Amino acid sequence: MAAARRWEPKLRAILKPFVPAIRATVFAVLLFASAGRWNIPQFWAYFAVQALRGLGYGLACDASIIAERLRPTEDSTDRKRVIILRLVAGAHLIAAGLDVGRFQWTGTVPFGLHVVGFLGLASFGGLFIWSMATNRFFSSAVRIQKERGHHVVTSGPYRYVRHPGYTAAIASMACSPFALGSWVSAVPAALFIVLVLRRTIVEDAYLRSELVGYTAYADRTRYHLFPCVW
Numbered sequence: 314m315a316a317a318r319r320w321e322p323k324l325r326a327i328l329k330p331f332v333p334a335i336r337a338t339v340f341a342v343l344l345f346a347s348a349g350r351w352n353i354p355q356f357w358a359y360f361a362v363q364a365l366r367g368l369g370y371g372l373a374c375d376a377s378i379i380a381e382r383l384r385p386t387e388d389s390t391d392r393k394r395v396i397i398l399r400l401v402a403g404a405h406l407i408a409a410g411l412d413v414g415r416f417q418w419t420g421t422v423p424f425g426l427h428v429v430g431f432l433g434l435a436s437f438g439g440l441f442i443w444s445m446a447t448n449r450f451f452s453s454a455v456r457i458q459k460e461r462g463h464h465v466v467t468s469g470p471y472r473y474v475r476h477p478g479y480t481a482a483i484a485s486m487a488c489s490p491f492a493l494g495s496w497v498s499a500v501p502a503a504l505f506i507v508l509v510l511r512r513t514i515v516e517d518a519y520l521r522s523e524l525v526g527y528t529a530y531a532d533r534t535r536y537h538l539f540p541c542v543w
Contacts, residue, residue: 337364343406344493348414355427355494356413362431362492366438373446377461391455394512401505405489409498419496430491433484441481444470451478455516457523465526473540475531479513480538513537 341360345351412418445451447469450458457463470477483506490499517537520527537543 336367340406343403344410345414347407347410349410350414353413355492356410358431359434359489359492362434362438366434366442369438369442370445373442374451375446375449378445378449378451394508395453398505398508398512401501401508402486405486405498405501405505406493408501409490409493409495412495412497413493422491422494422496426491427494430488430493433488434492437481437484437488440470440477441485444478444481447471448478455512455519463524465524465530467530467534472534474536474538475517475534476513476537479509483509483538 337360340363341356344356344359345353348356448466448471450461450463450466452458470480474480486502486505486509490496490502514537517531521531
């Protein structure tokens with residue numbers, strides 16, 4: 314056990330540079346494999362935006378966050394929710410590839426909407442990185458990280474909304490069909506958004522009951538995701 318703990322910082326340092334590359338590569342494989350061809354400019358642009366977002370995430374965030382997000386959660390129910398979210402996100406990319414690359418089910422998305430989509434992806438990708446860099450307890454699992462001294466984070470974007478990471482995820486997914494140029498991909502994108510909204514409600518209730526100081530923070534910070542909305 315002691316030897317494993319000595320190796321843990323080295324393992325985190327090794328994994329950290331590769332996480333962005335792995336994420337961006339998975340996106341590219343899903344898009345281009347389902348499209349069946351490589352000559353789709355908006356897919357390359359999408360890959361570039363996601364790669365830059367991943368690079369920013371890898372550089373700005375503490376290695377302990379990456380280790381926490383890679384570590385399987387002990388809660389099997391929550392693990393299933395995470396897997397479902399990832400499968401739906403993958404289905405969104407596959408739908409876009411099939412639509413744009415192979416079957417052209419829904420026609421062409423106007424160039425202006427492509428631009429809006431990419432601007433949204435870049436902007437909310439920045440919010441996601443800011444949220445992760447601010448909150449060292451930004452986990453892929455809904456849990457209290459007692460072994461890491463879990464406490465309420467109130468700085469950065471958490472001054473304005475209680476779950477800015479979910480704000481970024483929802484807004485990015487809403488922009489993604491426009492960037493990719495696929496109306497069909499909006500169907501799994503909408504399902505993803507619904508699932509994240511549900512997860513926000515579940516996590517907020519859990520933190521209120523389990524994390525010391527969260528209820529007082531929630532009373533001060535009224536909005537879950539979007540200022541002046543909810």
